[in-house]
Amino acid sequence: MRTRIALFTASAAFALMAGTAHAQAQQQPQAATSAAGESFDDEIVVTAQRRSESVQDVPISISAFSGKQLQELKITQPADVAAISPGVFVNATRGDQNPTFSIRGLSLNDTFSNNNPTVGIYFDDVNLPYTPMMSFQMFDIARVEVLKGPQGTLYGRNTTGGAINFISRKPTHEPEAYATLSYGRFDRLELEGAAGGGVTDTLAVRFSARTVQQSGGWQTNALTGKTIGDVNSIAVRGQALWTPTPELTVNLQGTYVYNKSDQQLREHVGYYAKGGSGYCAAALAGKLDPTTCVDRLGYSDPTPGRRTVENSATYGYENKSRSEGVALNVAYDFGGVTLTSITGYNHFNRVSGDDSDGGALIELDTRFTDDIKSFTQELRLTSDNDSPLSWVAGVYYSWDRIAGNALQALDDHFFHTRVDTGFVQKTDAYAVFGQANYKLTDALTLTAGLRFTRDDKRFTYDSIDLNPYGNSTLPVPVAGIVDGVKQDNLSGKIGIDYKVSPDVMLYASASRGFKSGGFKAAIAFNPEELRPFKGETVYSYEVGAKTSLLDGALTFNLAGYYNDWRDFQAMVTEIRSGINVIVLSNAGDARVYGLEAEATYRPTDRLTLRGALNWQSSKITDFNNAPGADDFTGNRLSNAPAFSASAMARWETPIQGDDWGVAILSDASYRSKTFYSLANRNLSAQDGYWLVNGRLAVHDKDDRWEAAIYGRNLLNKLYVASAYDNWGGIFPSQNFLGDPATYGVSLTVRF
Structure with missing residues (x-):
């Protein structure tokens, strides 16, 4: 009943929006909608350098995807971007x-x-500072920009790896609306739409929404017989664009998201020998074998098939979250210089249940609670391009607060207790930045930029053994920690680019990126475990070429890079105050070098071919560990496959004269072997695999309506999307699996 009410409400809202836009279209019949006129192969204009430029004119490695491409490739959440952008990987x-x-x-x-x-994640230029905020729904998106390598000048927070910008569609004065309804495997219903247009000569609005409703999924809890995978998610966004004068632009945006859905259950991974001592042979060989391998308590999962698990779920397996956000973007053109103010506020709250050991026993069942508030303010001045010197300069401030809690049940463990751990972390960050481009000649341009950042974090932490059964054997957890860490940093970039011709650009750059330090928030039994760690830095060097060949039919971009990563942050064993402790700290140094290439070829107006690949070599060059602890020097970095690639082919042809058209899209992605921990254990890794997707669509000549069938992971590949390596510890390791084959149909109508 609840699902039906949600669907009815969303459908009514979409119908109202579409009706409003249709009425506006009748009043202004000459207005054409940009959504209906958008082509899959349109040139993408990006704002990666805080000014509008063609992606081929930006002298950095950047992958950009339009809203039309994202829709056809069925990219619906941020993690999906990794499949179409080699060099990007997401640990789920x-x-x-x-x-x-x-x-x-x-x-x-x-x-x-x-x-x-x-990796810094930005939505409409507003930074999202914590990972729980990054599983949002993508809807009514204009484009996505993936900036690779540190962005230490123009992007201020935590961008040692790079930055990803998600840009929503903005209001226009032309009336516009669309609605997309899709139904797929596992009883998944998705409804998305938007409508907008001019209200007065100076005011335009746009409303967009998306809901996902699903009953059940591909995973089963053998203990209860229940199918896991229910989804109840609703997201809405409203925007108003006010342009009272040609010089002034004001965009106000508000977003609300509600989600109450099942969380995927963990797959139990044991590594001790069943009925014996030491490690089991299968685990040493890097194989999952519950018939011979058990955890510390002698348990293994007996269920057949990896998509059926046993799960005690003391606190359930539901993820319930809510978020609200508001953003205000104001720009004023003074003539030669534009002043832009970006103000953003987000509030995210989530409670989720999780069987953190992945088995039938209550070894480590957890209820996580997160409450995040963040505020950002940026002011920047941007020059025009009418002189040899162009520049961007600004100031930045952000404040955020995250309060977290983990209530953990260890009822069946030899600790036989429950423990409550909580923390509050507050951060103030300040920055002053500037970047300038100077044309030494018509073909040669020099770029230089600097950013000064001050980061101030305050941290409080408490943990208590609740001892509900009166016989706890748990060591006394740490309580009453109050600490802080302050850091100043100077980062920046210097680069040069040379236009060999209007269609060929060569570039080279050196940059420094910075990510601030912080605190371990997991349960601790010694105050030394909770001492702050400092920030990490990366020195990055890149050379590349961007080309447009064969009269624009072929674009080919190539880049080589070297990253010198210093004081990178990870879990290590250190000696603090004479005691060996496991801490989140500065693990050591590493280097990564590699080659990346992207090409798009359009041999005819009907056929588009796109391919991209990334090859990289990663190595830990110096590892900070206590004597006698594991030394990972020489190992590969986690979440860093040596080879990744994507390929896509899209063919379109008219039928019935020019009244109808058919578009066939096939895409595939590959990731080579990936380790999920610095230990490089095969048991917590995924061998190389392909994912293959497809789509067949029929549409009218004006692209006002479209009917499509689609499929994802068509080969039904079973793969590990994330793994926790607890080798040798008192808790088992666990895996999270990727989605199996899914398929469905969709109908889109545009007004």
Whole structure:
């Protein structure tokens, strides 16, 4: 009943929006909608350098995708971007609830919610500072820009790995509306739409929404017989664009998202020998074998098939979250210089249940609670391009607060207790930045930029053994921690680009990126475990070429890069105050070098071919560990496949004269072997695999309506999307699996 009410409400809202836009279209019949006129192969204009430019004119490695491309490729959440952008990898931690992004081997090596990501995620120029905020629904998107390598000048927070910008469609004065309804495997119903247009000569609005409703899924809990995978998610966005004068533009945006859905259950991974001592042979060989391998308590999962698991779910397996956000973008053109103010506020709250050991026993069942508030303000001045010197300069301030709690049940463990751990972390960040481009000649341009950042974090932490059964054997957890860490940093970039011809550009750059330090938030039994760690830095060097050949039919971009990553953050064993402790700290140094290429070829107006690949070599060059602890020097970085690639072919042809058209799209992606921990254990890794998708659509000549069938993971590949390596510990390791084959139909109508 609840699902039906949600669908009815969303459908009524879409119908109202569409009706409004249709009425506006009748009043202004000459207005054409941009959505209906958008082509899959349109040139993409990006704002990666805080000014509008063709992607081929930006002297950095950047992958950009239009809203039309994202829709046809069925990219519906941020993690999906990795499949179409080689060099990008997403570790689906907590069943994709805390997705960890990696670009060119650099990623976050912690799964708790309080540590900032290595890759900066921005929605309409507003930074999202924590991983729980990165599993949002993508709808009514104009484009996505993936900036590879540190962005230490123009992007201020935590961009040692890179930055990904998600840009929504903005209001226009032309009336416009669309609605897309799709139904797929596992009883999945998706409804998305938007409508907008001019209200007065100076005011335009746009309303957009998306809901996903699903009953059941591909995973079964053998203990209860229930199918896991229910989804109830609703997201709405409203925008108003006010242009009272030609010089002034004001865009106000508000977003609300509600989600109450099942969280994927963990797959139990044991590594001790059943009925014996030491490690089992299968685990040592890197194989999952529950018939011979058990955990510390002697348990293994007896269920047949990896998509059926046993799960005690003391606190359930539901993920319930809510978020609200508002953003105000104001720009004023003074003539030669534009002043832009970007103000953003987001509030995210989530409660989720999780069987953190992945088995039938209550070894470590958890209820996680996160409450995040963040505020950002940026002011920047941008020059025009009418002189040899162009520049961007600005100031930045952000404030955020995250309060987290983990209530953990260890009823069946030898600890036989329950423990409550909570923290509050507050951050103030300030920055002053500037970047200038100077044309030494008509073909040669020099770029230089600097950013000064001050980061101030305050941290409080408490943990208590609740001892509900009166016989706890748990060591006394740490309580009453109050600490802080302040850091100043100077980062920046210097680069040069040379236009060999209007269609060929060569470039080279050197840059420095910075990610601030922080605190471990997991349970601790010694105060030394909770001492702050400092920031990490990366020195990055890149050379590349961007070309447009065969009269524009072929674009080919190539880049080579080298990353010198220093003081990278990860879990290590250190000696603190004479005691060996496991801490989140500065693990050591690493280097990554590689080659990346992207090409798009349009031999005819009907056929588009696109291919991209990334090859990289990652290595830990110096590892900070206590004597006698594991030394990972020489190992590969986690979340860093040596080879990744994507390929796409789209063919379109008219039928019935020119009244109808058929579009066939096939795309595939590949990731070579990936380790999910610095230990490089095969048991917590995924061998190389392909994912293949397809789509067949029929549409009218004006693209006003479209009917399509689609399929994802058509080969039904079973693969590990995330893994936790607890080798040798008192808890088992666990895996999260990727989605199996899915397929469905969709209908889109545009007004």
